[in-house]
Amino acid sequence: MSSRTWLHDMNPALKFILVIVSMLTLAWFFNPWTPFLVFVGVILIQLSFSRINWKVWSLFMIPIGFSALGYLWTTVLFAADTSGNVIWVWRGIEVTDQQWHTALSLAFRVFAFSSLSLLFALTTNPVKFVMSLMQQLRLSPKLAYGVMVGYQFLPVVKEEFIQIRHAHRLRGIGQEKYAWQRLLSMRRILIPLLASAVRRAERSAFAMEARGLTGERRSIYYEPLHIGGRDWLLAIILIFVLIASSVAGFLLS
Amino acid sequence: MDNASTISVSSPVVDFKEVTFQFLEDNSPVFTNISFSIHAGERVVLYGPSGCGKSTLLYLMNRLYPANCDGELSGSVALFHKDASSYAAGEINRRIATVFQDPETQFCMPTVEQEMAFTLENLHINREEMEQRITTTLDLTGLSAFRHSVIQTLSGGMKQRLATACALLIEPQVLLLDEPLAHLDPLTAHQYVEWLNALQLSSDFTVVVVEHRLDLWGSFFNRALHVKNSGVFSIEANPTRSPIQFPSRTSTVQDVVALEAQNISVNIDGNRLLSNISLSLRKGEIAVLAGPNGSGKSTLLKTICGILKKTDGQFKSGRTIPGYVPQSPEHLFVTNDVGQEISFSNHANADEISDIMHSLRLLEIQDAHPFAISHGQKRRVAIGAMIADQRPVLLLDEPTSGQDSEVLIELFHLIDSMAKEGFTVLIVTHDMAFAAAIADTVFLLNNGELTGRYENEQLWQQTELLKTHHLLPPIGAASYV
Numbered sequence: 001m002s003s004r005t006w007l008h009d010m011n012p013a014l015k016f017i018l019v020i021v022s023m024l025t026l027a028w029f030f031n032p033w034t035p036f037l038v039f040v041g042v043i044l045i046q047l048s049f050s051r052i053n054w055k056v057w058s059l060f061m062i063p064i065g066f067s068a069l070g071y072l073w074t075t076v077l078f079a080a081d082t083s084g085n086v087i088w089v090w091r092g093i094e095v096t097d098q099q100w101h102t103a104l105s106l107a108f109r110v111f112a113f114s115s116l117s118l119l120f121a122l123t124t125n126p127v128k129f130v131m132s133l134m135q136q137l138r139l140s141p142k143l144a145y146g147v148m149v150g151y152q153f154l155p156v157v158k159e160e161f162i163q164i165r166h167a168h169r170l171r172g173i174g175q176e177k178y179a180w181q182r183l184l185s186m187r188r189i190l191i192p193l194l195a196s197a198v199r200r201a202e203r204s205a206f207a208m209e210a211r212g213l214t215g216e217r218r219s220i221y222y223e224p225l226h227i228g229g230r231d232w233l234l235a236i237i238l239i240f241v242l243i244a245s246s247v248a249g250f251l252l253s
Numbered sequence: 254m255d256n257a258s259t260i261s262v263s264s265p266v267v268d269f270k271e272v273t274f275q276f277l278e279d280n281s282p283v284f285t286n287i288s289f290s291i292h293a294g295e296r297v298v299l300y301g302p303s304g305c306g307k308s309t310l311l312y313l314m315n316r317l318y319p320a321n322c323d324g325e326l327s328g329s330v331a332l333f334h335k336d337a338s339s340y341a342a343g344e345i346n347r348r349i350a351t352v353f354q355d356p357e358t359q360f361c362m363p364t365v366e367q368e369m370a371f372t373l374e375n376l377h378i379n380r381e382e383m384e385q386r387i388t389t390t391l392d393l394t395g396l397s398a399f400r401h402s403v404i405q406t407l408s409g410g411m412k413q414r415l416a417t418a419c420a421l422l423i424e425p426q427v428l429l430l431d432e433p434l435a436h437l438d439p440l441t442a443h444q445y446v447e448w449l450n451a452l453q454l455s456s457d458f459t460v461v462v463v464e465h466r467l468d469l470w471g472s473f474f475n476r477a478l479h480v481k482n483s484g485v486f487s488i489e490a491n492p493t494r495s496p497i498q499f500p501s502r503t504s505t506v507q508d509v510v511a512l513e514a515q516n517i518s519v520n521i522d523g524n525r526l527l528s529n530i531s532l533s534l535r536k537g538e539i540a541v542l543a544g545p546n547g548s549g550k551s552t553l554l555k556t557i558c559g560i561l562k563k564t565d566g567q568f569k570s571g572r573t574i575p576g577y578v579p580q581s582p583e584h585l586f587v588t589n590d591v592g593q594e595i596s597f598s599n600h601a602n603a604d605e606i607s608d609i610m611h612s613l614r615l616l617e618i619q620d621a622h623p624f625a626i627s628h629g630q631k632r633r634v635a636i637g638a639m640i641a642d643q644r645p646v647l648l649l650d651e652p653t654s655g656q657d658s659e660v661l662i663e664l665f666h667l668i669d670s671m672a673k674e675g676f677t678v679l680i681v682t683h684d685m686a687f688a689a690a691i692a693d694t695v696f697l698l699n700n701g702e703l704t705g706r707y708e709n710e711q712l713w714q715q716t717e718l719l720k721t722h723h724l725l726p727p728i729g730a731a732s733y734v
């Protein structure tokens with residue numbers, strides 16, 4: 001069971017690179033099998049090495065499933081390339097095997113890409129990710145801590161958004177009958193929200209600088225992040241899934 | 254000890270000689286030819302009203318200015334006998350640490366320990382020493398129990414202590430504090446000053462504070478420097494101030510009920526925020542609602558004026574619902590100039606509007622953008638907008654927080670004159686000196702329940718009762734040293 005925490009403990013920068021590399025590789029394959037096998041492989045990896053909440057995963061997959069279906073039927077019906085053998089005719093619409101092939105490939109590609117993104121998103125702590133980008137990929141501390149401050153701001157900004165909306169409710173704004181009117185009145189919330197965000201950003205920048213952040217690279221970390229043997233093992237597994245799917249896809253089509 | 258302190262007192266750690274500073278976008282300098290010096294081991298306050306440029310002085314001392322602004326500096330600013338401009342970026346921040354006003358904007362990491370490590374990483378301190386410095390500083394500041402706490406879950410007072418702890422981590426020779434009490438309630442502020450007093454006694458750093466309310470500090474300081482625009486700052490030894498003296502007022506309560514709440518309860522997302530609250534306010538009455546943070550004060554105000562839905566109970570408030578002015582009055586603003594802001598809702602006729610503009614002194618700013626005026630003016634505009642909405646009961650959320658004495662006295666007169674005109678005012682405040690001066694009645698709230706209604710004079714002797722509500726009696730400045 002302990003292997004179920006591996007993906008969560010994996011070095012975020014390495015995981016990030018692997019996901020990016022997998023996506024770029026997938027972009028070169030136009031057969032339906034490779035993306036399908038990657039999709040299945042990623043799910044198997046998550047099943048064995050992570051403790052993600054599958055309910056959340058399924059919720060994310062619902063809209064993705066719809067867009068995949070959308071790709072499927074639009075490609076089947078409206079594809080520019082109509083070569084190949086006709087395999088199916090319905091009310092004058094002819095579907096060729098070539099079209100069907102491309103459509104399936106596109107739909108599975110959507111699934112493969114999103115399952116890779118979810119593999120990363122659902123097992124990675126954003127704070128650790130930024131720290132790892134700074135330590136492993138030499139992201140500038142100026143940028144890294146800028147992102148960190150922004151991340152800490154999110155709940156504060158949300159709270160302020162609620163406060164402003166409450167105050168506006170008193171003046172009869174945000175209660176309009178139609179959705180488009182309410183949408184227009186949002187700009188009235190955005191101005192005070194942005195104004196205070198700018199003020200707050202300046203104060204934060206001053207506080208960081210007064211505490212000695214000069215933007216130069218740091219030499220010692222309090223919580224150093226390393227890439228260990230287990231990280232490489234997971235990397236090898238993912239690369240194996242990728243290569244196996246590519247080869248299988250090539251052979252099967 | 255005596256020898257050491259006399260030697261250190263004689264050497265200035267901060268020395269301003271004939272300094273002139275101007276922002277390029279301004280027409281006149283903030284300071285012309287000012288001179289003052291601060292010696293090692295002193296507790297100095299830079300004292301002056303809001304907007305006199307005190308914070309600018311502080312930023313010149315830690316080199317945030319002129320490096321980070323379009324400003325022109327002449328004269329000499331010497332830090333530790335060396336010209337300020339001769340220090341490399343970040344170098345001076347190893348010796349001079351700063352704590353800022355707003356406890357919300359000083360942190361970038363999730364937990365206390367990581368936040369402290371951030372400072373030490375900036376200084377390239379090695380791993381073992383980091384560990385040891387964090388442990389010592391946490392011990393020193395009494396924050397050891399919070400080492401792994403998430404910063405966002407701490408109270409404002411604890412955040413301000415943490416900001417101070419992060420400053421002390423670098424073992425600074427000078428600690429600068431920029432109105433550190435502005436966002437704290439009086440009891441928390443009082444505890445913070447006591448805490449800082451003990452820290453300074455044990456670690457012996459120089460303390461420089463920018464402040465406009467000396468009364469909160471008791472006898473903490475050795476010297477006050479009176480900040481002005483030009484010349485040599487005058488010095489006051491062992492400065493103390495008694496709490497602000499408000500004028501006395503006569504009650505204007507009329508025997509007509511303006512608002513009555515019966516058994517009000519509020520549940521939001523399954524949490525009971527208010528339970529069974531009954532209160533009644535009369536015409537011309539000024540009432541104060543007080544209680545600890547998170548006790549439901551703002552929720553009660555928002556429920557009374559209809560922003561939040563009540564789960565149970567009922568209100569009787571005549572024809573119109575009460576008006577509400579949030580802690581940040583600009584949250585109410587929806588137009589681009591003050592005049593439109595007042596007439597926005599179309600409930601008042603032209604005569605009434607010009608009356609309001611006149612009595613709240615808004616005529617001279619009627620074309621200004623409501624976001625570009627001072628805080629006191631913003632509050633007057635918000636109150637004006639509520640009056641123009643024909644709302645006879647006004648609810649003010651924390652109007653006293655972070656205000657200097659001038660603004661507080663202005664606020665006192667404003668509320669008093671509104672009560673004279675027959676308005677009913679309910680104020681949420683932590684400032685009991687203000688409450689004692691202005692209120693006819695005080696309501697105490699704790700854990701979403703109304704714990705009592707008190708006539709103004711009766712409440713202040715009950716120190717224990719006040720303490721359980723995180724309040725401080727209005728009189729009695731504490732003494733230090």
